[in-house]
Amino acid sequence: MNWTLILAEEAGGLFDLDATLPLMAIQFVILAVILNAVLYKPLGNAIDGRNDYVRTSLAEAKERLAQAEKVAQQYEQELADTRRKAQSVVAAAQAEAQTLAAEQVAQAQQEAQAQREQAQKELDQQKAAALSSLEGQVDDLSRQLLDKLLSIAA
């Protein structure tokens, strides 16, 4: 024990620089090379790949969202157009129906008027005929009456 202590004190010390230094440096460089192959490269690639994946996915999703929004807007516009068109169709149909109805009512009134006039005319004719036949009968009767009276008186 004694001689090792002496040896250590002779050769050792805290600041004992020797061949450990370059060997340690070489060892460290080798470690860096090994770690580059088994740690930094594969995991770095994994991290970068994941970042790329997330970025492209995000961009894709954004694009899809924009597309969907555009489609929705288009749909809404089409819906509004269709609604407006439907309203105008309904209004046109209503107007047409109204004019048609008014026309028909007017025609019907006209017809009714005409029929009534005709009926009146016929009635008047029949009345006149009746009156004239009645007049003839009155003449007949008055002549018979006169004949009877005259015969009685004679």
Place this chain on the structure above:
Amino acid sequence: MLNLVPNSFVPLLAELEVGKHFYWEIGGLKIHGQVFLTSWFVIAALVIISVLASRKVERIPTGVQNLMEYALEFIRDLAKNQIGEKEYRPWVPFVGTLFLFIFVSNWSGALIPWKLLHLPSGELAAPTNDINTTVALALLTSLAYFYAGFSKRGLGYFARYIEPTPILLPINILEDFTKPLSLSFRLFGNILADELVVAVLVLLVPLFVPLPVMILGLFTSAIQALIFATLAAAYIGEAMEGHGAEEHE
């Protein structure tokens, strides 16, 4: 080499061994064996957890992958903040390995009772407990920022030394020496001081009293790893940024 059965438990835990090393000799060069043993453990832990994390990469991460992705995102944020959005990617491995290595080293020193494994001389501790490790990391950082500056700006990198005025030339040159010095000594000093404080407290009061200091040590260790990585990234970013007007966006 390792004596796994300590004969006296308490003195071993409470022993203080500072500045003693477990020497190995390779080709006539002396190296600190205890530092390498623990650093191999740290490296193995990092490699194993990384392999586990990236073995089956999924888009929706689970378990270990999730944990390591969190760590990687943290490192990337750190590098991005210091170096800038455009240039940070090539530097993620360097800055990240600095952070992970220092962090796991510090925490292994604080959490794993290395001292139960008895060495003939010296003791096992965090690899960052040794000045050689921290100086090695700091010098690598210096090389890294020089490389970053030259590769980005070519010889125009030297213009940095006479900006904003040539009067500051000595200070700017001095900075290249103080940067690795401060980096290495900050890390080394913090980790060593933390382990010493814990060891001294354990020596005085073996139970409960050292616990708050140990928890504080965990916090300090994490902060030191963060500081080292952040400063390294900041130096690299500064070297590439340039003070010229044409570089400003």
